[in-house]
Every structure is written in structure tokens, then in C-alpha cells.
Amino acid sequence: MPAGRMASMTRASLDKQPYEVATMFDDVAARYDLTNDVLTAGIDRYWRRAVVGEVTARPGERVLDIAAGTGTSSVPFADAGVHVVPADFSLGMLREGRRHRPDLAFTAADATRPPFGDDSFDAVTMSFGLRNVQDTVGALAEFRRVAKPGGRLVICEFSHPGNRLVRGVYQRAILRSLPAIARRVSSNPTAYVYLAESIAAWPDQEQLTERIRDAGWAGVECRNLTGGIVAIHRAVRLD
Numbered sequence: 141m142p143a144g145r146m147a148s149m150t151r152a153s154l155d156k157q158p159y160e161v162a163t164m165f166d167d168v169a170a171r172y173d174l175t176n177d178v179l180t181a182g183i184d185r186y187w188r189r190a191v192v193g194e195v196t197a198r199p200g201e202r203v204l205d206i207a208a209g210t211g212t213s214s215v216p217f218a219d220a221g222v223h224v225v226p227a228d229f230s231l232g233m234l235r236e237g238r239r240h241r242p243d244l245a246f247t248a249a250d251a252t253r254p255p256f257g258d259d260s261f262d263a264v265t266m267s268f269g270l271r272n273v274q275d276t277v278g279a280l281a282e283f284r285r286v287a288k289p290g291g292r293l294v295i296c297e298f299s300h301p302g303n304r305l306v307r308g309v310y311q312r313a314i315l316r317s318l319p320a321i322a323r324r325v326s327s328n329p330t331a332y333v334y335l336a337e338s339i340a341a342w343p344d345q346e347q348l349t350e351r352i353r354d355a356g357w358a359g360v361e362c363r364n365l366t367g368g369i370v371a372i373h374r375a376v377r378l379d
Contacts, residue, residue: 164334165209165230187370188213191267191296194363194374197222201262204286206251207269211237211244218244225261227254251279256286263287267296271342280355287377293357299364299371300344306367311340345371 177184191213197203199221205214208226210233217224218241227249228234234246249255251266251273264283273279283293301307316336343351345362348371352360357375364371 165228165233183366187296187365188267189216190363190365190372191265191294192216192220194294194372195263195265195292197224197263202260204254204256204261204264204283206249206254206264206266206283207272208246209233209237209269211241211246213265213267214244215241225256252282254282254286258285259288259291260286261288261291263292263294265294265296268298270295270297271338277351277355280352280357284356284377289377289379291377293352293373293375293377295348295352295373296370297348297373298339298342299348299368300342301368302364303367310369345373348373 180187195203195217197217197220201222203217203222203224205211205217205224205226206228208214208228209230211226214224214226225245225247226234226237227247228237229248229250231248234248237244237246247255251269252275264287266283270276270279280293287293301310342348345364345368349360349362352373352375356377358378360373360375362371362373
């Protein structure tokens with residue numbers, strides 16, 4: 141990625157241009173999963189298991205896993221007999237995913253314009269991707285469109301710890317250390333400056349709950365993980 145373009149992406153307060161975000165993820169695809177494991181000390185695996193539990197997908201159901209990246213979040217569904225569609229707008233991520241799991245139906249898709257018909261999925265899930273979307277409410281409304289009546293939505297995203305002391309340590313120490321750690325393991329460390337800033341700038345649990353309601357979802361519930369560093373929001377499509 142040209143230096144000027146990456147410089148614009150390191151400011152999370154700026155509008156997220158889809159092409160620039162996709163290119164950034166193309167650049168980190170090769171070592172993305174390894175970098176996540178290192179940066180979270182493996183806790184990301186616990187977060188992803190929690191998502192699978194919240195989706196409650198049964199064998200034979202159809203699940204859209206949007207922003208699936210290399211498919212790490214999709215594999216548990218497929219292994220359980222669920223028809224999962226890993227979708228992402230980063231072609232680099234999709235290529236890396238197909239290399240490891242050619243049996244999965246990796247699909248190029250923009251979260252704001254998913255190329256699926258109405259009422260196509262029993263559940264839609266997105267882990268650690270919504271904060272990278274330019275129009276979050278528009279994307280959430282599209283997720284509702286492709287979900288069947290009664291279909292579930294599960295969003296897992298970084299959030300804000302409720303305890304002020306924990307929040308201060310998290311924001312001042314942990315988030316600021318991400319770029320330095322990423323320099324040792326990532327194929328594009330500069331991208332993690334943007335990722336850290338996007339986490340800090342992201343709405344809190346209540347604000348995201350309102351955005352999900354604004355998109356037409358009902359019964360929105362929130363569950364904090366790891367003291368609120370991550371939050372899972374669950375909702376249902378009611379007609």
C-alpha cells in the first residue's frame with residue numbers, strides 16, 4: 141500500500157474508504173491469524189468460541205459469516221455440519237482462507253452490499269469487522285434483509301470496559317502497545333496503528349445497541365467478554 145494511502149488509514153476518525161480498508165487487510169492476510177493470537181495472548185480463540193455458542197446454529201442451517209477473513213470464525217460452524225458462507229471484501233484474506241480450507245464457500249462481499257437474496261440465512265454473524273464498515277447501520281440493515289424471518293444476528297466487536305480503572309489501563313497501555321508488538325509478527329505493522337485507533341474510537345455497548353435497533357433488529361441483547369474489552373450483541377429479525 142502506498143505510504144500516503146496508509147497514512148490516511150491510520151486516522152480512525154476519518155471516513156473508512158472500502159478500497160483502502162480492503163487493501164490494508166490484503167497486506168496483513170498472510171500472518172493475520174498468527175498476529176491476532178500473539179496480540180491477544182490467545183484470548184481471541186475464547187471470544188470466537190463464545191460467538192459460536194451465541195449463534196446456536198444447528199446442522200443444516202445456513203449461516204452468513206461476514207468479514208470472515210481467512211475463515212477462522214467459519215470453521216467451527218462447518219465442522220458442526222452447518223452450511224456456512226465465509227464472506228469478506230479482502231481478496232487477500234479470501235485467498236489465504238481457500239488455501240487452508242478449500243471446502244468452504246469463500247465469497248467476495250461488501251458488508252453494505254452483500255450479494256445474497258432476501259431471506260437467505262438462518263443467522264448472520266460478524267466478528268471484529270463492523271467497526272471497519274463505513275456505513276454501520278446500512279450494513280446492519282442489509283444483514284436483516286438477507287436473514288430469514290426469525291433469523292438471528294450475532295455481532296462480536298471490541299468495546300469499552302465498564303470499570304474505569306480497567307478501561308484506563310486498556311486504553312493507555314494495551315492499545316498503545318499493539319503497533320509495537322505487531323512490528324515483530326505482522327506482515328504490515330502500520331495497519332495495526334489504524335486497528336488500535338479504530339478500537340478506541342468505536343461506540344460503547346449502549347451506542348451499538350441503538351445502532352442495531354435503528355437497523356430494524358429486535359430483542360437486542362449484549363454480553364460482555366473479558367470485562368467489556370469485547371462485547372457480543374445478539375438480536376433477531378421480527379416481521
